[in-house]
Amino acid sequence: MRKRFVIIGGDAAGMSAASQIRRLQPDAEILAFEKGSTLSYAQCGLPYLIGGVVPEARNLIARTPEEFRDKYRIEVFIRHEVTKILPEENAVIVKDLAEGSEKRFSYDTLLIATGGHAIFPQWEGRDLEGVFPLKDMDDALRIQGWVRKEHVSKVVIVGGGYIGLEMAEAFHHLKKEVAVLDLAPQVAGTFDPEMAHLAQQELEQNGIRVALNEEVVALRGEKGRVTGVETKTGFHPADLVLVAIGILPNSELAKNAGIELGVKGAIRVDDRLRTNRPNIYAAGDCAVHHHRVKEAEDYIPLGTTANKQGRIAGTNMGGGDAHFAGVVGSAIMKVLNVAMGRTGLSEREVKQLSVPYEVVSIRSRDHAGYYPNGEQLHLKLLYHKENRKLLGAQIVGKHGVDKRIDVIATALYAGLTIDQLQELDLSYAPPFNSVWDPVQQASTVAGRS
Structure with missing residues (x-):
């Protein structure tokens, strides 16, 4: 008999998982239930839709229900809310929000990808x-x-x-x-x-x-x-x-099914995105995220993480073996003419964790000083006072913030020290950088302490 996979939630994590299951299980039955009226779209683009930068809502939609059905043979139910999970019976109860009727669906493996809700x-x-x-x-x-x-x-x-x-x-x-x-x-x-x-x-x-x-x-x-x-x-x-x-995880459905919750009420999962109940996985904004720098579970709901977790959950549900490596708290946003990027721990978080630390803050330029139209970069690095490992960074400026914050995010993932930043072979040409990148300039300042 064909295996049946049921997915609760039709956005980033849910549909990433569904697509991955289909690759690994060509003959499986895949059902996805979405409470809202749209699935598989870029939530992070909504402010730009409202502001008129993105001209139409359809520009944010990655795939339609018809595409999932026709191309991937994934059956998608829009405006259908899963109201109850019955773990002992391997079944869910689903309400058709248009008609008001309820129906029971059995599953072999279940993914909870219910996302979060605005406070x-x-x-x-x-x-x-x-x-x-x-x-x-x-x-x-x-x-x-x-x-x-x-x-x-x-x-x-x-x-x-x-x-x-x-x-x-x-x-x-x-x-x-x-x-x-x-x-x-x-x-x-x-x-x-x-x-x-x-x-x-x-x-x-x-x-x-x-x-x-x-x-x-x-x-x-x-x-x-x-x-x-x-x-x-x-x-x-x-x-x-x-x-x-802010937002909070949609975890009430899981809680009522006896599934264990973690930090901020998010669904607790292991590195393969399994919950404490057999054959039930969770991913995305409803699930916890392991923080590599804190070495603890955290809740940092972002689209990048949701897509990543969904793919990993789908791989494991489909019979593969994938592990979620965790996050380091990387994020960036545009505020009018400036970008604000951060990764790792803030100074407040370091203090809360009682970690001995040092700070280096510099002002630099996004490219060579003699090349026209250079803009100022404000850069702050935190590192461990004793072993000098990087703990976090924040950068604000008009250009080049994303490049530098991603360099430091990679360094955090690799467990580099503040001093090892000087050894990195970073790209240089006057329109893009100084001979010493601002990240390395900050490392040099820290090296004097």
Whole structure:
């Protein structure tokens, strides 16, 4: 008899796994259930769709349900929610959200790829028209529709993290008056304060208002429409409010099935993406991620990791042998005219782990000083005080941030010391670099200590 693989979730991790299973199991039956209306699309591109940089939603869609069915023989069910996992019976209960009917499907092997959900507090007024979270394509299309059909001149974004700052740029691109509110004393909370301040400067220099240490009390409105955000210190008028204060894993389904959870309530998996229940795997934004520098499980939901975990889970489900090597916390974002990149541990994280450390911070240029149009790079490296192994890095600048942060991410993966950075054979030509790359310049400064 043909084996049946059931996948809960039709985005990055789920469909990466499904495609990999098909390669390894040409005759298997593969069923994928997606609660939303779109599958296999680039969630990270949603701010750029709303801001008009990406012209149409279809540009973000990698494959349609028809392509999966016709080309890969993967049966995809859109607007179908798995409401219960029955591990003892190797079965799931699925609700057709269009018809309201429920049906039972058996499986030989199951993947939970339910992703995460936007944190959306129970503030008074959260149900007003014009108030939105942003997590999936449906959210993006609702925001886009509101902006196009309604008179929107003032936008308030609650949350100054990755999505909040990318959406601040998107609304600025649409020529809206934008304010960013954050409960914390800084934006870009995963960065150290002095690096985050560079992002705040960029926002404010472009006319985006930043209000920190702001605790939301309620969302206010008239005639069912939002008119602003009330905080403990004042009122911020708005025609549109975006709530972007982070995401949490969709792990309730797994929890109810007796599957073990880990940090931040994400599904605990081993390096082959297996849960504690036989024949059940988990991957993506619903699962934990091993952090190579912390040497512990973590939760860092990113599209790159979801695709990687999905492929590894699919390989193992299909009979192969693949292992998830873990993450080092690499991320990058564009804030108007600057890029902010980070990898490894921040100074705050190092302190929390009680690791003895040293810091080196420099200002350099993205290419040779005599070559025209060079831009400043702010670079910060952390390394272990005793064994001098790299612990993390943060870089902010207009050009060349991605190149350098990826070099350091690779060095972290390999366990290099701060001093070994000087030995790397990095590319050089005046339009691209100095004879000594800024990463190596920082290593040289650290070598003097």
